[in-house]
Amino acid sequence: MTTKKYIKLILILGSLTALGPFSIDMYLPGFSDIAKDLNTTVAKVSMSLSSYFIGISAGQLLYGPLLDRFGRKKPLFVGLMVYILASLGCAYVTDIDSFILLRFIQAIGSCAATVASVAMVRDLFPVKDIPKVFSLLMLVLGLSPMLAPTIGGYVTEDYGWHTVFFILMFMGIAILLASQIGLPNSYKPDTTISLKPKPIISNFLKVLKEPQFYTYAFTGAIAFSGLFTYVAASPIIFMDIYHVDAKTYGWIFAFMSVSFIGSSQLNSVLLKKFSSEQMIFGALILQSIVSIVFLVLSLNNLLGLYETIAMLFVFLGCLGVSNPNTAGLTMAPFAKNAGSASALMGAIQLGLGSIASFAVGIFVKDSVAPMVLIMTITTFVAFIVLNIGKRFIKKKVELGSGDDVAIVH
Structure with missing residues (x-):
């Protein structure tokens, strides 16, 4: 080419x-x-x-x-x-x-x-x-x-x-x-693929039954709904509560993206030293600590505009580290059904994200605390799902070096 x-x-x-x-x-x-x-x-x-x-x-x-x-x-x-x-x-x-x-x-x-x-x-x-x-x-x-x-x-x-x-x-x-x-x-159209609901659903169910898929897909999606919570709440928080104008809000949002993108780039450096598994665990522990501190501060009205930005910046950084790793481990077992697995993973992530952003529309009015509470809950639930789900994975498919899929017993 x-x-x-x-x-x-x-x-x-x-x-x-x-x-x-x-x-x-x-x-x-x-x-x-x-x-x-x-x-x-x-x-x-x-x-x-x-x-x-x-x-x-x-x-x-x-x-x-x-x-x-x-x-x-x-x-x-x-x-x-x-x-x-x-x-x-x-x-x-x-x-x-x-x-x-x-x-x-x-x-x-x-x-x-x-x-x-x-x-x-x-x-x-x-x-x-x-x-x-x-x-x-x-x-x-x-x-x-x-x-x-x-x-x-x-x-x-x-x-x-x-x-x-x-x-x-x-x-x-x-x-x-x-x-x-x-x-x-x-790609040549494949007329053997049925568009009847039954084979499509059974294909998705086959993917869902894989313990490694549901453990990491749900851990990743629940943790990631913290990002959806922030995106949905940010106009209310920055423009209604802290009264910044539309241009300033755009710049704050751009600054926050630096944290998420920067940490996902840092992730590839850290992967030379640590496994994806360790990275997810570490990121969720840090995210839990950050969200508790954030919640305590917001409940005691100790947050101004800059403190809120700083706490969100660190929170999003944790997500930038855990997200590529949960995605990689979710997809690792699927050589054949990769399309269905990837679509299902995306649907779970966005489905849970939309629930989180609906919650924002209902609860976030004139205080930062409801947003932080939703973020704290999602972080802890993700951590629990990870630790329970891991017990059901009999053969773990790892992402080896050079992206070859290796099976670890």
């Missing part, structure tokens, strides 16, 4: 990967304005974030089989069309309930891009290049939450929140054209 073609593929796959985070984070600075325009509360607007997470969670399970059955480009085309139309609808919406519904539809559309980009990495690149390609896509995925709210903050302040959805619509159009023109047909 020529370098030029390689760069072109990475750019297109990267833009497919970036669509999700941009759709989640770019409109966050506009929460107060959306609430004013649609005569509702910021907490109610945050429900549009939960509906988006539910949409991605359902979409993950839907597109996996469709991409295998019809090839990559047709489902991707349909999904992006849905996304473009829903984004346009969001820009013209006049009431909060339609907005929440349109965000759900927008998520179902954007999911095609996320799932297709992962599947096409497997199709298009030789096995030895796959980890390198994924780390490049992870970089895009990491930069998106830093860029999106910062851009969103400026757009919202200067042009209003409606413009954010026009920008997302044009991004959708550009990505649709790039993927249809620039991506090869990387």
Whole structure:
């Protein structure tokens, strides 16, 4: 493969990967304005974030089989069309309930891009290049939450929140054209794949019954719902409670992303010394200590803006370390059902995340404490799940060096 073609593929796959985070984070600075325009509360607007997470969670399970059955480009085309139309609808919406519904539809559309980009990495690149390609896509995925709210903050302040959805619509159009023109047909449709619910469900159940899968998928997803809690609560906390403006909020959000991305990069250095297992255990212990201190401070009203930012920064750093390791150990046992396993893992993570962000919409009003309480509970539950689940794993499949899967008794 020529370098030029390689760069072109990475750019297109990267833009497919970036669509999700941009759709989640770019409109966050506009929460107060959306609430004013649609005569509702910021907490109610945050429900549009939960509906988006539910949409991605359902979409993950839907597109996996469709991409295998019809090839990559047709489902991707349909999904992006849905996304473009829903984004346009969001820009013209006049009431909060339609907005929440349109965000759900927008998520179902954007999911095609996320799932297709992962599947096409497997199709298009030789096995030895796959980890390198994924780390490049992870970089895009990491930069998106830093860029999106910062851009969103400026757009919202200067042009209003409606413009954010026009920008997302044009991004959708550009990505649709790039993927249809620039991506090869990387996969022949497999007509033997049944789209009847029964075989699909039985395939998912087979994955779920694997002790290593459910232990690490649930540990990772429950711990990770702390991140969803923070994302959903952050507009309320920074803009309503600490009264920062949309631009400043965008910069705070970008700064927080540095912690999550930085620690996940640090993770690859630490893996030379420690096993994934030890990293998850260590990260969860630290996360538990941080969340207890955070909770005590918030209950005693000892937190100002800077203290809150500092505590969140450390909390997100712990997640950046545990998340790649739980994902790796969740996927390790599956050479054959990797697609179903990855879709199921994503669905569990986003499903639990949407529950956490719904809780934010209900409980987080005028204090930081409810957010911190939700984060503390998720951390402790994740730790308990890890320690109970580990007892059921008879043969542990480890991630060896060079990503070869090794079985440890």
